Amino acid sequence: MTRRSWRSDPKRELWLAWYATVAFYSLYTVVFFVITRIQPPGKPWYSPVQVTEWFAGRHDGLLVGFALIFVLGGLSATALALITYSIRRMSVSRAFAYSYLILYAIAAVPGFLFICVAMTVGAMRPDRNPAVLRWLYDFGFLSFSGTMGVFLVGSLIWMTAILLDDNRVFPKWFGYLNLCNALTEVVVAPSWIFHGGVLAWNGTIAWWINVVVFGLYTGVFIFLLRQMILREDFGTGPLPDLGLGGPAGQVLAEAAS
Amino acid sequence: MKRTTGERIIYWTLPVVAVMWIAAFFLFPGFLPPMSPTWSPARVAAFYRDHTSRVRYSMILFNWFCVALIPILMLIVERMRGMAHRTPIMRYCLIGVAGAAPIAFLTSTIFWLLAAFRPDRAPALTQLYNDLAWITFTCGIPFLVAICFFLAVSIYLDQQVRPVFGRWVAHFNILAAIALVPAGFAGLTLNGPFAWNGFLSFWVKNVVIALWIAVMAVVLGRAAPRGGALVEAPA
Amino acid sequence: MIATASGTRVATAREPRHVPGQPDMWFFVLFESLVFTSYFCVYLFNRARHETAFLQGQSHLILWLGVVDTIVLLTSSWAVACGVQHARAGRYQAARRDAILTAACGLVFLALKIVEWARLIHMGKTFTSSQFFQYYFFLTGIHCVHLLIGFIVLGVLVVQLSGEHRRSQVVVETCATYWHTVDFFWVLIFALLYVVR
Numbered sequence: 001m002t003r004r005s006w007r008s009d010p011k012r013e014l015w016l017a018w019y020a021t022v023a024f025y026s027l028y029t030v031v032f033f034v035i036t037r038i039q040p041p042g043k044p045w046y047s048p049v050q051v052t053e054w055f056a057g058r059h060d061g062l063l064v065g066f067a068l069i070f071v072l073g074g075l076s077a078t079a080l081a082l083i084t085y086s087i088r089r090m091s092v093s094r095a096f097a098y099s100y101l102i103l104y105a106i107a108a109v110p111g112f113l114f115i116c117v118a119m120t121v122g123a124m125r126p127d128r129n130p131a132v133l134r135w136l137y138d139f140g141f142l143s144f145s146g147t148m149g150v151f152l153v154g155s156l157i158w159m160t161a162i163l164l165d166d167n168r169v170f171p172k173w174f175g176y177l178n179l180c181n182a183l184t185e186v187v188v189a190p191s192w193i194f195h196g197g198v199l200a201w202n203g204t205i206a207w208w209i210n211v212v213v214f215g216l217y218t219g220v221f222i223f224l225l226r227q228m229i230l231r232e233d234f235g236t237g238p239l240p241d242l243g244l245g246g247p248a249g250q251v252l253a254e255a256a257s
Numbered sequence: 258m259k260r261t262t263g264e265r266i267i268y269w270t271l272p273v274v275a276v277m278w279i280a281a282f283f284l285f286p287g288f289l290p291p292m293s294p295t296w297s298p299a300r301v302a303a304f305y306r307d308h309t310s311r312v313r314y315s316m317i318l319f320n321w322f323c324v325a326l327i328p329i330l331m332l333i334v335e336r337m338r339g340m341a342h343r344t345p346i347m348r349y350c351l352i353g354v355a356g357a358a359p360i361a362f363l364t365s366t367i368f369w370l371l372a373a374f375r376p377d378r379a380p381a382l383t384q385l386y387n388d389l390a391w392i393t394f395t396c397g398i399p400f401l402v403a404i405c406f407f408l409a410v411s412i413y414l415d416q417q418v419r420p421v422f423g424r425w426v427a428h429f430n431i432l433a434a435i436a437l438v439p440a441g442f443a444g445l446t447l448n449g450p451f452a453w454n455g456f457l458s459f460w461v462k463n464v465v466i467a468l469w470i471a472v473m474a475v476v477l478g479r480a481a482p483r484g485g486a487l488v489e490a491p492a
Numbered sequence: 493m494i495a496t497a498s499g500t501r502v503a504t505a506r507e508p509r510h511v512p513g514q515p516d517m518w519f520f521v522l523f524e525s526l527v528f529t530s531y532f533c534v535y536l537f538n539r540a541r542h543e544t545a546f547l548q549g550q551s552h553l554i555l556w557l558g559v560v561d562t563i564v565l566l567t568s569s570w571a572v573a574c575g576v577q578h579a580r581a582g583r584y585q586a587a588r589r590d591a592i593l594t595a596a597c598g599l600v601f602l603a604l605k606i607v608e609w610a611r612l613i614h615m616g617k618t619f620t621s622s623q624f625f626q627y628y629f630f631l632t633g634i635h636c637v638h639l640l641i642g643f644i645v646l647g648v649l650v651v652q653l654s655g656e657h658r659r660s661q662v663v664v665e666t667c668a669t670y671w672h673t674v675d676f677f678w679v680l681i682f683a684l685l686y687v688v689r
Contacts, residue, residue, distance in 0.1 A: 010343040013414060017346050063445045070396040070441035074403020077353035084349045101349060105356030113361060113397060120396060120444035121388045129381045176520035186637055193620060199630060204534050
């Protein structure tokens with residue numbers, strides 16, 4: 001692509017946002033799983049002494065990893081902007097788009113801010129009272145996994161918009177996948193109750209199976225957003241399919257019917 | 258016909274908010290000079306015992322008005338409608354981070370207020386609240402960095418004969434974003450320029466925020482509302 | 493599927509449907525089945541490790557209550573299937589009655605479940621009292637959430653069958669598919685929790 005055409009490409013804002021989204025989720029995964037190693041989560045049944053050891057074992061990773069999120073976490077808004085845009089492109093009321101925009105703007109706070117703060121404060125003073133360290137540990141993990149409402153309602157809003165949409169922005173099966181994702185928020189609720197077992201914040205059901213569902217969901221929507229950008233014709237009617245070759249293909253299909 | 262009724266009112270709340278924030282900033286005894294992370298729990302507890310009233314009143318003031326910049330940010334979003342963008346995506350990015358930004362500030366005021374609420378509690382707990390407040394306040398910058406970044410990108414993408422904001426505003430925002438970055442690393446050290454009371458994490462960060470507000474206020478005042486240059490992308 | 497001027501979907505002659513209802517719903521069924529299967533595997537794995545404790549827990553369940561639950565849901569599935577057939581034949585009034593019957597069966601099931609839960613909680617068997625009952629309340633609970641969603645789906649179905657301009661056989665069959673899934677999951681839960689001892 002020549003520089004001239006990139007400059008005049010009307011979709012470049014969308015592509016910038018999409019690449020930023022991919023960058024953000026990649027960073028997020030690397031920070032949470034590799035640098036800080038807080039996912040898979042620490043065990044909820046740890047004694048204060050074990051929690052102190054947990055923090056000690058991750059001291060540098062926690063501080064550096066979360067510093068990166070403190071600086072770059074705002075990139076998450078690009079995903080939110082793209083999804084809001086996709087809902088706006090649908091044939092449903094703008095209320096759906098604006099609801100989603102607000103919900104996921106808020107989501108950043110339990111989504112990464114609290115756990116970053118809790119774990120940074122925990123790691124910065126290794127000689128802190130172990131009982132206090134365990135409180136920070138609880139605060140971090142529970143605020144991260146257990147704040148379910150935003151994502152539950154947000155997914156339901158996106159699902160409803162997709163199922164009602166006549167513009168075929170997203171396939172209907174993705175609407176149903178939103179329901180699956182919303183249900184993971186129901187399944188994680190018992191993590192507020194159990195200190196161990198399959199429904200604890202690190203449990204086989206409440207974490208492992210949930211993360212598989214969430215991971216799939218995220219990968220799928222990133223892919224579908226890309227498809228949407230490719231298909232976008234800046235109109236208000238149904239989005240043309242890729243295979244039919246855009247607007248020309250749509251005309252052909254209609255003529256053939 | 259663009260509706261701009263009331264925008265002047267929003268705009269002129271800015272000096273009022275600025276006065277409130279500056280007053281609160283000077284009233285809070287922990288900013289000038291900034292409290293050190295190296296203080297022992299006993300010293301932290303003593304601080305809250307000795308300055309209880311000033312902490313409380315300044316933080317109440319901050320808590321009332323921490324969201325006060327939202328209308329100004331939304332004015333900027335409104336001016337962005339005049340940019341030569343094909344889609345509203347940059348405005349959505351900005352709204353997204355504007356929503357979250359005050360929550361970080363709000364949370365830190367809560368922690369400071371909690372620290373001052375029972376000055377005679379165990380010093381280790383008071384130190385905890387103090388740490389939570391300072392880390393949230395200093396490191397809770399992702400949304401501010403993003404505001405500067407998204408605004409800069411929006412301006413760079415606004416390629417028309419008379420852009421809404423001058424290109425220098427974009428350069429300024431990029432520099433502001435870079436200047437805010439060190440504050441994100443405040444958790445890594447208890448002393449030095451990166452610590453929460455250090456030159457980079459405290460002075461540079463807060464001066465840059467103040468400067469950003471001042472500069473954007475002037476720029477906003479000069480940017481008149483107008484229709485879209487290319488196809489107007491309605492939100 | 494071609495969008496006509498009025499916005500309704502018309503299946504073209506060149507697109508024979510291979511499954512009843514939206515294929516997308518079958519994706520959902522498949523995905524949720526996988527998720528539920530993983531829950532069941534976790535249950536069975538843990539049960540094998542603590543067999544006596546689980547058996548002890550299971551002994552507090554009333555088998556015939558589970559059987560009644562199953563019969564009620566199977567009846568509801570039969571009702572919704574009749575509804576689909578009636579709708580296909582154009583007998584929308586009858587189909588609507590079937591849909592309402594389905595919902596009624598669902599409500600009966602819900603009432604029975606609440607009674608059963610109340611009884612167990614009264615006996616001291618709660619979500620947190622033992623491993624078995626953690627699984628019991630979790631599985632029956634998440635099933636109930638699917639059932640509650642099912643009521644919304646049935647609501648959509650009734651709306652489809654009531655208003656003339658909104659009728660779509662595809663949506664009718666899609667709703668029915670969802671309800672059958674709710675029934676299907678219950679049968680599996682019943683087998684695992686009540687029967688397998």
